[in-house]
């Protein structure tokens with residue numbers, strides 16, 4: 629069982645459960661004791677089955693796994709621990725100085741936050757909400773090819789929530805912007821932490837209301853309605869919320 633803690637800077641001890649993090653890659657339960665020598669920051673992020681869990685921030689990592697592989701694995705608890713390690717390592721690497729007055733930030737003694745002792749502001753781990761949606765028309769699902777995807781890969785319409793926008797309006801805007809379609813009967817499905825490096829992905833389903841598929845040509849280069857009865861294109865990897873929502877439709 630995992631119990632999270634405040635994520636404070638620490639030194640690694642020999643019996644710690646160490647998770648090394650380098651951007652999206654992690655190595656679980658590595659053996660390293662001397663953190664002072666290499667000066668890489670390490671954070672006490674909790675307790676796992678009686679062992680202290682330490683997230684070690686590395687600029688290079690030989691071996692390890694992509695965090696996605698761990699999310700797709702058997703243990704939801706390990707996925708949570710590695711996601712937390714990845715998110716906090718990213719947050720602490722970005723938030724070192726107060727964005728307002730440039731004072732070095734200090735760790736709070738009582739909560740997972742950083743404090744500016746000069747201007748009094750507190751800074752919490754930054755979470756970026758995002759949406760993903762399966763749009764359905766005549767028992768077919770809308771799948772789109774993003775310009776950043778590998779060749780042949782199709783997935784759901786997705787995007788980040790903008791300032792002063794709620795989740796529902798973000799879904800409607802993204803679908804209209806990316807593929808030129810209006811939707812109705814929007815329903816929430818599930819949400820998922822997505823620490824790449826700091827997203828919270830919220831998944832929805834909706835029905836087509838009006839419009840012809842018109843890819844925006846920038847983010848989305850191709851999109852179409854796909855029937856479960858026909859061969860499907862290359863889909864997002866297992867373990868992703870996109871894949872689960874697509875499979876939920878196919879079932």
Ligand SMILES: [Zn+2]
Nearest residue numbers: 726729744747
């Ligand atoms: Zn400040």
